Amino acid sequence: xxxxxCIEIRDLRLAYGPKEVLRGIxxxxxxxxxxxxxxxxxxxxxxxxxxxxxxxxxxxxxxVQGTIRVDGDEVRRTKDVFALRRKIGMVAPLPxxxxxxxxxxxxFAPRCAGLTRKADLEAMVEQCLRQAAxxxxxxxxxxxxxxxxxxxxxxxxxxxxxxxxxxxxxxLDEFSIAIDPVTTMRIEEVLxxxxxxxxxxxxxxxxxxxxxLADRTLFLWNGEIVELDRTDVIFxxxxxxxxxxxxxxxIFG
Amino acid sequence: MNSGAMPQEPAxxxxxxxxxxxxxxxxxxxxLEGLIYLCGISAIVxxxxxxxxxxxxxxxxxxxxxxxxxxxLFSEQWYPxxxxxxxxxxxxxIAGTLSVTALAMVLAVPFGLxxxxxxxxxxxxxxxxxxKIVIELLAAIPSVxxxxxxxxxxxxxxxxxxxxxxxxxxxxxxxxxxLMSVPIIVSIGEDALKAVPDQYREAGIALGATRWQLVxxxxxxxxxxxxxxxxxxxxxxxVGETMAVLMATGHAVHIPHSLLDSVxxxxxxxxxxxxxxxxxxxxxxxxxxxxxxxxxxTFIVNLTADFIVRGIRKK
Numbered sequence: 001x002x003x004x005x006c007i008e009i010r011d012l013r014l015a016y017g018p019k020e021v022l023r024g025i026x027x028x029x030x031x032x033x034x035x036x037x038x039x040x041x042x043x044x045x046x047x048x049x050x051x052x053x054x055x056x057x058x059x060x061x062x063x064v065q066g067t068i069r070v071d072g073d074e075v076r077r078t079k080d081v082f083a084l085r086r087k088i089g090m091v092a093p094l095p096x097x098x099x100x101x102x103x104x105x106x107x108f109a110p111r112c113a114g115l116t117r118k119a120d121l122e123a124m125v126e127q128c129l130r131q132a133a134x135x136x137x138x139x140x141x142x143x144x145x146x147x148x149x150x151x152x153x154x155x156x157x158x159x160x161x162x163x164x165x166x167x168x169x170x171x172l173d174e175f176s177i178a179i180d181p182v183t184t185m186r187i188e189e190v191l192x193x194x195x196x197x198x199x200x201x202x203x204x205x206x207x208x209x210x211x212x213l214a215d216r217t218l219f220l221w222n223g224e225i226v227e228l229d230r231t232d233v234i235f236x237x238x239x240x241x242x243x244x245x246x247x248x249x250x251i252f253g
Numbered sequence: 254m255n256s257g258a259m260p261q262e263p264a265x266x267x268x269x270x271x272x273x274x275x276x277x278x279x280x281x282x283x284x285l286e287g288l289i290y291l292c293g294i295s296a297i298v299x300x301x302x303x304x305x306x307x308x309x310x311x312x313x314x315x316x317x318x319x320x321x322x323x324x325x326l327f328s329e330q331w332y333p334x335x336x337x338x339x340x341x342x343x344x345x346x347i348a349g350t351l352s353v354t355a356l357a358m359v360l361a362v363p364f365g366l367x368x369x370x371x372x373x374x375x376x377x378x379x380x381x382x383x384x385k386i387v388i389e390l391l392a393a394i395p396s397v398x399x400x401x402x403x404x405x406x407x408x409x410x411x412x413x414x415x416x417x418x419x420x421x422x423x424x425x426x427x428x429x430x431x432l433m434s435v436p437i438i439v440s441i442g443e444d445a446l447k448a449v450p451d452q453y454r455e456a457g458i459a460l461g462a463t464r465w466q467l468v469x470x471x472x473x474x475x476x477x478x479x480x481x482x483x484x485x486x487x488x489x490x491x492v493g494e495t496m497a498v499l500m501a502t503g504h505a506v507h508i509p510h511s512l513l514d515s516v517x518x519x520x521x522x523x524x525x526x527x528x529x530x531x532x533x534x535x536x537x538x539x540x541x542x543x544x545x546x547x548x549x550x551t552f553i554v555n556l557t558a559d560f561i562v563r564g565i566r567k568k
Binding site: 053055058082083085086088090092094096098099100104108109111112113158161162164165 | 450451452453454455456457458459460461462463466470471474475
């Protein structure tokens with residue numbers, strides 16, 4: 001652990017009104033690892049991600065305590081929340097194609113950040129679409145509406161969009177829910193390549209996906225960390241916690 | 254699961270008892286269907302009916318030798334009660350309606366849309382509630398009260414600040430109409446923005462957009478059809494408004510050359526003269542023809558908007 005952690009979370013607590021969703025989470029995410037998060041519904045996986053890029057601010061009843069540091073910068077006190085959000089790429093479970101053209105969807109974040117030269121934008125769009133394994137399918141219709149694409153294509157479009165601001169951290173929240181297994185596999189290959197450039201947080205309901213991709217896996221249950229360890233330990237016959245074994249083998253949950 | 258080709262028989266003792274709906278339930282459903290159909294159809298029937306009756310009153314004048322349609326549309330001579338030479342030209346009033354409406358929209362659209370954006374995206378919830386109530390109150394003010402404001406307050410201000418000889422003119426009518434259209438544009442525009450799914454906002458925010466970038470690059474494109482509808486309803490109100498413009502524009506039949514000229518609008522003309530025109534006279538019928546013209550104007554506006562909206566959707 002010579003390298004400083006990319007994300008440092010200490011005693012993070014989150015409540016929506018009276019309902020506690022995260023009950024004291026502490027963990028480190030290391031640079032350039034794929035960090036898997038598994039756990040049943042309502043265990044706080046998505047909320048954890050929303051605390052990271054502070055989109056949690058838009059839930060009026062949410063109360064956050066504890067500290068989160070991204071690159072040593074305290075998230076909850078950061079001066080420039082927009083810069084923070086640009087550091088973090090976010091892919092939602094159901095694709096949200098903005099009602100813009102494919103090109104504008106991908107060019108959205110760079111434009112917001114102030115990139116205006118056409119040649120730069122075009123190169124950026126192409127690169128991101130290629131990385132998301134979508135370029136070949138849409139290169140001839142970049143100006144048609146992004147919302148017209150099929151579900152799987154839209155999801156890859158959102159991945160391209162998340163890559164477009166060249167994030168240091170890419171968060172994927174159950175990205176494969178709406179797409180077929182073949183496309184899922186293609187994106188998984190993409191993720192393996194991307195990890196050379198960024199840290200990836202992979203929230204997934206498919207425990208096998210975490211097993212295939214993640215270096216370390218966190219098992220979250222009811223807002224608490226049950227176990228966090230190397231993926232091969234989590235999926236071994238002897239994880240530290242009995243619950244982990246039962247969950248990953250489909251005995252409960 | 255079952256790989257065999259044989260369909261499975263229900264197991265012994267598994268009585269199939271599907272609930273059946275009674276005859277009355279079916280009849281009730283038919284009845285409701287019929288009622289809904291009637292409601293839907295009635296809108297069309299009413300529009301056609303209104304058009305028919307207005308047109309029936311206007312039609313006979315079209316054949317008269319002392320009336321010509323080109324004169325009606327392209328002459329500014331409006332002397333319906335002249336003893337020797339009656340002339341029915343409404344060009345000046347078309348110009349009046351268009352100029353007042355145009356000025357009202359120039360003022361009301363930016364203000365209205367700006368306010369809608371502010372209420373929907375920028376202000377806190379308490380300010381929002383207050384503003385919405387105030388705007389609804391504004392929308393509820395009767396048009397004759399607006400006309401009164403135009404005639405007294407606004408007219409005095411205009412004379413004072415522009416040095417115009419009279420204060421009732423295009424500027425006055427345009428401002429009054431703008432004030433009347435803004436509440437409509439705001440409340441419908443706000444609805445349109447509210448209808449944009451929150452996911453879009455969150456996606457935009459997560460991509461690092463500032464609030465203004467979010468509004469400009471995501472919300473406006475997403476809500477454009479609704480916003481256009483808001484603007485159109487505002488235009489509709491401005492074109493159709495009668496009492497306020499009658500009181501605020503000066504009622505002079507005259508093609509305007511500046512904002513400070515008095516004009517008469519098509520609607521105000523009908524309202525002011527219909528009561529004095531003997532029923533069945535040419536004058537009376539020409540006023541109804543003016544109604545048909547207004548009808549056509551609004552129809553064209555709506556149709557254009559429809560095409561624009563469809564054009565936007567296609568892309």
